[in-house]
Amino acid sequence: xxxxxxxxxPLFAISMxxxxxxxxGLAFLFKLAPxxxxxxxxxxxxxxxxxxxxILAYLVAHLRKARRVAYLRGExxxxxxxxxxxxxxxxxxxxxxxxxxxxxxAYLFQNPEITDCFSxxxxxxxxxxxxxxxxxxxxxxxxxxxxxxxxxxxxxxxRRAPWAAFLLPASVLPLIGAxxxxxxxxxxxxxxxxxxxxKVDAAFALAVGASGSRRWKSxxxxxxxxxxxxxxxxWMSLDELISPTPWLSKRMAHLRAIATNSESFVxxxxxxxxxxxxxxxxxxxxxxxxxxxxxxxxxxVAMIVHAGTAANxxxxxxxxxxxIATRFQxxxxxxxxxxxxxxxxxxxxxxxxxxxxxxxxxxxxxLALARQVAQGDIPCEIGNPEAIKLRYRxxxxxxxxxxxxxYTMIEHGEFEPGRLAYIRQxxxxxxxxxxxxxxx
Numbered sequence: 001x002x003x004x005x006x007x008x009x010p011l012f013a014i015s016m017x018x019x020x021x022x023x024x025g026l027a028f029l030f031k032l033a034p035x036x037x038x039x040x041x042x043x044x045x046x047x048x049x050x051x052x053x054x055i056l057a058y059l060v061a062h063l064r065k066a067r068r069v070a071y072l073r074g075e076x077x078x079x080x081x082x083x084x085x086x087x088x089x090x091x092x093x094x095x096x097x098x099x100x101x102x103x104x105x106a107y108l109f110q111n112p113e114i115t116d117c118f119s120x121x122x123x124x125x126x127x128x129x130x131x132x133x134x135x136x137x138x139x140x141x142x143x144x145x146x147x148x149x150x151x152x153x154x155x156x157x158x159r160r161a162p163w164a165a166f167l168l169p170a171s172v173l174p175l176i177g178a179x180x181x182x183x184x185x186x187x188x189x190x191x192x193x194x195x196x197x198x199k200v201d202a203a204f205a206l207a208v209g210a211s212g213s214r215r216w217k218s219x220x221x222x223x224x225x226x227x228x229x230x231x232x233x234x235w236m237s238l239d240e241l242i243s244p245t246p247w248l249s250k251r252m253a254h255l256r257a258i259a260t261n262s263e264s265f266v267x268x269x270x271x272x273x274x275x276x277x278x279x280x281x282x283x284x285x286x287x288x289x290x291x292x293x294x295x296x297x298x299x300x301v302a303m304i305v306h307a308g309t310a311a312n313x314x315x316x317x318x319x320x321x322x323x324i325a326t327r328f329q330x331x332x333x334x335x336x337x338x339x340x341x342x343x344x345x346x347x348x349x350x351x352x353x354x355x356x357x358x359x360x361x362x363x364x365x366x367l368a369l370a371r372q373v374a375q376g377d378i379p380c381e382i383g384n385p386e387a388i389k390l391r392y393r394x395x396x397x398x399x400x401x402x403x404x405x406x407y408t409m410i411e412h413g414e415f416e417p418g419r420l421a422y423i424r425q426x427x428x429x430x431x432x433x434x435x436x437x438x439x440x
């Protein structure tokens with residue numbers, strides 16, 4: 001077992017937490033959907049449509065994997081004791097060095113549409129596909145083939161691979177999704193270099209990807225590894241932060257550090273690149289993958305909208321916002337110093353406080369009367385109370401739906417120490433404070 005790239009573990013933990021929040025939120029979304037008129041509310045309709053398309057995308061991905069397996073079995077050459085025995089022997093040695101007991105079925109293919117080697121799992125079986133162009137280019141450096149095999153064996157041996165579907169919601173998020181994808185590639189590179197007898201062979205395997213199948217033999221490894229040392233400019237940093245694949249020069253520097261038991265130099269990224277990259281989701285380049293990730297993003301938006309709406313309703317229902325706002329709402333008779341260090345507060349005089357309350361009650365009552373004249377009945381509300389300039393916060397007032405009354409609760413000892421709580425009412429038809437509720 002090869003130790004993964006160190007940042008992979010914390011990135012995996014963060015992705016697990018974010019994905020768990022997504023799936024829990026999605027479950028609540030569909031649980032509450034029938035109560036919220038599922039087919040009427042646009043956000044819910046979007047969520048259902050996205051979920052259905054995600055299932056279809058998963059089926060398409062499964063079919064695509066099945067077709068790849070069929071292609072290998074029907075078109076590629078299966079590597080064994082009678083077909084390319086040198087590659088078969090090298091595969092066995094590579095598995096032994098990596099401690100992998102279950103050797104995958106290996107194939108050599110030639111397809112201009114596929115430029116890299118690949119590996120996959122399908123119905124409990126593992127498959128390793130080696131690109132004939134890549135293997136042919138490394139004929140003069142056979143040890144580099146071990147790196148290519150080790151990389152793909154790392155993908156097969158990846159203990160976190162079964163979590164890929166669960167981690168899909170986190171993989172589309174800005175910064176974290178691309179960072180985790182890059183960390184995985186660094187981990188697979190570690191498998192590759194662990195599979196090599198001679199560590200420098202790993203660098204030559206990457207050289208083929210950097211210089212091509214003809215020019216890699218004259219490749220300067222140290223020069224290429226140091227090529228990204230000064231790449232801390234804004235655009236370079238932004239491109240790396242939003243990309244799910246690390247630069248080849250950085251991968252080369254990483255392999256050299258492993259080979260020499262030293263730390264690779266990692267240039268600092270431009271600080272302004274982070275907030276910009278935080279706005280760019282990790283969509284990917286392949287069409288079907290991009291579609292799937294866009295759908296997951298749509299579900300993220302749907303759940304965030306519902307969570308925000310539910311949280312706002314809960315805060316309003318428990319009057320949390322009003323209580324907090326009341327603490328900072330100046331009241332008549334309160335004197336506040338201009339000093340930024342301290343605040344001197346004087347208790348308002350009862351007569352001033354009651355005068356202000358009565359003025360608010362009368363103002364609201366006049367609006368209720370005007371609404372009754374225009375619409376009839378006894379109005380329970382007067383439109384948008386936030387637009388009305390009152391002495392106190394509008395949330396402390398309420399209208400009766402049965403009587404022409406607007407009222408407010410005077411809390412215990414609010415204006416007069418020791419006085420019990422009571423309701424102060426204003427009859428807006430008779431235009432007076434009700435008997436027994438006037439100032440003492």
